[in-house]
Amino acid sequence: MRIVLENFDIQKIRADFPILGRQVNGKPLIYFDNGATTQKPKQVIDAIVNYYVDMNSNVHRGVHYLSQISTDAFEVTRRKAQAFIHAKHDHEIIITKGTTEAINIVATCYGRPFIGKDDEIIISAMEHHSNIVPWQMLCDEKGCKLRVIPMDERGELDQNVYRQLFSERTRLVACTYVSNALGTVNPIKDMIEVAHSHGVPVLVDGAQAVQHIAVDVQALDVDFFAFSGHKMYGPTGVGVLYGKEELLNKMPPYQGGGDMIKEVTFEKTTYNELPFKFEAGTPNIEAGICLAHAIDYLNNIGLESIRSYEESLLAYATEQLSAVDGVRFIGMATHKSSVISFVVDGVHPYDIGVILDKLGIAVRTGHHCAQPVMDQFQIPGTVRISLAMYNTKEEIDTLVAGLKRALQMLK
Template sequence: MERIAVLERFDVDRVRKDFPILTRTVNGKPLVYLDNGATTQKPQQVIDAIVDYYTQLNSNVHRGVHHLSQLATDAFEVTRRKLRPFLNAAYEHEIIFTKGTTEAINLVASCYGKAFVNAGDEIVISAMEHHSNIVPWQMLCEEQGAILKVIPINEAGELDMDVYQATVGSRTKMVAITYVSNALGTINPVKEIIDVAHAAGAPVLLDAAQAVQHLPVDVQALDVDFLAFSGHKVYGPTGIGVLYGKEKWLNAMPPYQGGGEMIKEVSFAQTTYNELPFKYEAGTPNIEAGVCLAHAVDYLTAIGLDQIARHEQELLDYATERLLSIPGIRIVGTAKQKSSVVSFLLGGVHPYDVGVILDKLGIAVRTGHHCTQPLMDRYGIPGTVRASIAMYNTKEDIDALVAGVERAAAMLL
């Protein structure tokens, strides 16, 4: 199978050759995979790296003097070295490995909360957050007696920035906002959000689970304090995530979990903690996923996020136009700045029923509330059908989706 080198121009046909699952059929139909917001498919380079790890490197990391352990440790730490320029972090030790975005946010809510949040303090989130960026802050507020403030959105799915600026103040201890909405595709004005928070003395956490695979992210240019994403959404393995944190915050916060690796010295009288990043990486990590995430980062970097963004924007515009040509279609989320998500409803039909028909045609979409129940409540709907686009999708995929929705309309309306 041909491997991706650095591409001078985006060639979707060439990219698709690297994803073996895209050649399979579902229910006797060619697979049209439009559930990339939930997880992305894996290129052969990542699949090969997983096999290579278990056949050539398998060993525990950071603790062994033997050859395999040293090889595994080196491969694991290569990923951290590659993630630093991928995010433009200042230091490698600002990159913390987690199980995913959810654990990364929980880590910050727990550790930052213990150190800096007291009764009467305020945590600011938005109405479009994933449950993973709601529940940890609710738990913190309950534990500490803090107050959760929620920034509303308009009908298009855009943050009310006037309310945001009026809300952030001297009691604000954290602003936690999604970079890109998983349910609407809205790209939030994160630089402005960060600047407003910093002017009030509050740090910012960005949930970037739907961002880093679609557009370039520079944590230093943004001046963001924390940023989290998941490996399986960037064409890498499941079970690995990344938390970026500014050195000053990571040093100031207590550890998240106790155990091996996160310690420097242990006695029954006292324990001292390890230096960054190991202070937050207790126990044996998901070594295979950590090693292989580097190959996914290499893959994205070789193709180029700017080229990926242009291709996906073209598909987003095409999908939006074609879907709106179907009578009864309502698109939920029409922000001026959007990433590659189209959420829609078909008349009064329940999203699940549309999804079942599409599945019979080999088309994979997501239906339901997308772990954003408060957002669905804001629109007064049970959920949506969500088509989420990746770099390997094509206009032919969109045409198949539209034909499937038209068939559903003929059957259900």
């Protein structure tokens, strides 16, 4: 089947991803684990090779040619990331190892100075562990408290309760844009407006959003926004923390070392300006440079075309899976991204995943680093199908057939 939207040709796109041509257990690979990490197009792979062949050098440190071209390429990524999420300034873009490090930077550098004993941090019931544990660690250290926005049986946050959670002690809201376990798309702009009406800043975990949804941090008026390269067709080990300039300027550095300093003596150190204040040591240069190529790839296809195509896949997969006897969906929010989580009563998700793997079909099973979500639904985990722009309806048909075969064996 050939599906073409504006600037979107599925066969051409699939041809850009070399790994999709390989076999697993003698079967063509069908990759439905994109929520964990996406595959990489040859444009990104070629850029990685090119860096080591033609550019390899440290950045921000040298006057020689290779250092200069590597530095220039690294800073191109910063500017492209700025444009990608519509930040006001390129120095509001901090290059990190990924979303987890970005959240930890905020928990450490904003949390420690500005959140104290008996203060409160609001998070949601659907957070990834990386947006729970750093705040728990801060609470243990500072004596502050977590307040949790509850979630209903559809996997939607209770916005009425959210409004009631604010008090004079509320110091921060940290919430995911899109649930990695359920696919729920939260009304994040409205939630930011509510928090700001109380004078409370907001951090948004955008790891599952930026590859599916166009993000404008200025339109959202979000205070901090974090995302990872490897979930948006880029390399692992690189991500972005966006922060409003005035907040980042108030925050102390995350780590000490090279590049984050202006002057060092044994008596005193003067810290560097933004963004370098938060980028101590040699970064993952290759990944940092090549993230720009992933951003270019998404921009060339167009996020609106990607969103439309993935929505059609999500609707088709939901319809086809709902016809399989025994399948029970976990999380049926009105607004969803391209994630389907399901269980089959009497069958462990792990067993389904193992059999599907034998058929060349890669899915994720378990709690997806969102164990409180599973606890709420009183299940050990789910089978998660996370779709990407290179997936097809034919692959979904193969998945459904494979699932029926697996259930015949397991029931």
